[in-house]
Amino acid sequence: MSRPTRAIIDLTALRHNYELAQQLTGGGLAMPIVKANAYGHGAILVASQLDTMAPAFGVACIEEAMELRAAGINSPILLLEGFFSEDELQLAAQHNFWLMVQNRNQLAALATVKPATPLTVWLKLDTGMHRLGFDPAQAARLHAELQSMPAVADNIVIATHFACADDLDNTFTDQQIAQFQRHTQALNTLSSLANSPALLGWPQARSDWNRPGFMLYGQSPFSHDHPLASRLKPVMTFRSEVMALREIVAGDSVGYANSWTAQRNSRIATVPVGYGDGYPRHAANSTPVLINGQRARLVGRVSMDLITVDVTDLGPVAIGDEVILWGKDLSANEVASYADTIGYEILTRLHNRVPRVIATSQAPVPS
Structure with a gap:
């Protein structure tokens, strides 16, 4: 088994988006x-x-x-x-x-x-x-x-x-x-x-x-809903897995510089992804992630290889559970907004150490 952090690339979505772009040209070339x-x-x-x-x-x-x-x-x-x-x-x-x-x-x-x-x-x-x-x-x-x-x-x-x-x-x-x-x-x-x-x-x-x-x-390049942009399909799902879980008590802090302190007894999941992979270092506390399809929030500073997530309210969470950093149900644009940047930047900064995997075959592909 290898580190579970990877970018799943949906080629069907890519083709769909290109075909939409070509349709919009009105007879031109895309x-x-x-x-x-x-x-x-x-x-x-x-x-x-x-x-x-x-x-x-x-x-x-x-x-x-x-x-x-x-x-x-x-x-x-x-x-x-x-x-x-x-x-x-x-x-x-x-x-x-x-x-x-x-x-x-x-x-x-x-x-x-x-x-x-x-x-x-x-x-x-x-x-x-x-x-x-x-x-x-x-x-x-x-x-x-x-x-x-x-x-x-x-x-x-x-x-x-x-x-x-x-x-x-x-x-x-x-x-x-x-x-x-x-x-x-x-x-x-x-x-x-x-x-x-x-x-x-x-x-x-x-x-x-x-x-x-x-x-x-x-x-979507727009900051608001747009009928044509709503037809686009995200090509990348940036995902990982829970690698550790711990219980902390109210008053305990998480991560570098004690930048987040629990206000209640909490359960914290550690996920093997960080700014060394291209996840935005300046993502704020409360940046959303999806764990088992449920929204949770980032707590503590993003480090080079790890993030920590408050899963207290999620119900059962286990080591190995799926974590979505961005994808179909959590856009790169939304994540970027919590880091005071734009989706363009966090996508292009995705590091080459993150394997790109074709969605249909799950086979590693060149990056």
């Missing part, structure tokens, strides 16, 4: 975003499952793309951050990596490189996020400049990224869409605007290429 180890779910596992369904994948950088190629993933892969040095351009041509171009240095490199085959390029416009990309007013000139380069293939895509799409009451997304359309509508080129919240909540942002990420893994 590119699964598998950066950051597929948001903690296992990039190789996720891409292998979607490789015959998806037209391409998106990752942050060439290192993530090379990992997928080494695992036999053959679909085109977009480098969302583009390239950082000219030597990456030959690799991009060799392995069919697509490049997001967002600064003048990248343009200059493309103007002089002579790759074995022309490179597929996405042109990034900054419509208000103010991290990466060119002034939208330069779109026509930059598009023409790229078209003139022998190193660049004809299928240029113009893209942008939204700052506030997860807030459906914020009109800034409408402003970004309007600015993008104003400067690109006269160009004969493909476009890409929608990330997960835009694909779900901003129909006017859906276009030729759409970039679902967080939603693929069954998580």
Whole structure:
């Protein structure tokens, strides 16, 4: 027997979420975003499952793309951050990596490189996020400049990224869409605007290429209920088991720094999971977990390898009983809220020492 802490990956749910994303494109294409180890779910596992369904994948950088190629993933892969040095351009041509171009240095490199085959390029416009990309007013000139380069293939895509799409009451997304359309509508080129919240909540942002990420893994990008987000199915169940039980009396403390003190005689379960596995260290006392399907609350500080849970009111609890840290009936978003963070972070921080296990076979898979 091994340490029972593991992430159960439901591939049926993954396929369901991708199919929903594709339906929402309205005839466009849905590119699964598998950066950051597929948001903690296992990039190789996720891409292998979607490789015959998806037209391409998106990752942050060439290192993530090379990992997928080494695992036999053959679909085109977009480098969302583009390239950082000219030597990456030959690799991009060799392995069919697509490049997001967002600064003048990248343009200059493309103007002089002579790759074995022309490179597929996405042109990034900054419509208000103010991290990466060119002034939208330069779109026509930059598009023409790229078209003139022998190193660049004809299928240029113009893209942008939204700052506030997860807030459906914020009109800034409408402003970004309007600015993008104003400067690109006269160009004969493909476009890409929608990330997960835009694909779900901003129909006017859906276009030729759409970039679902967080939603693929069954998580809502919104802070409130949304009819389309409610159709998503969580892909990961992060689970463990009770490894120890003890009775304490009122006045006893639990964990480092005596940060929680029992106000009554209590029963405490110890669970082998901690921040070394990616469970959020700053999860507060009262963070929910499920033990035998019942809600219990975290007490004491999260340590590297262990947490402690008050099970006084749960009825019979035994060593070996199942503990769900997050999953179908306890969302990663809810757990994250107790740690003053977001579901995106706690999923992507899941450590590689946690085995990813396919739900149907329970067989360990690559992470």
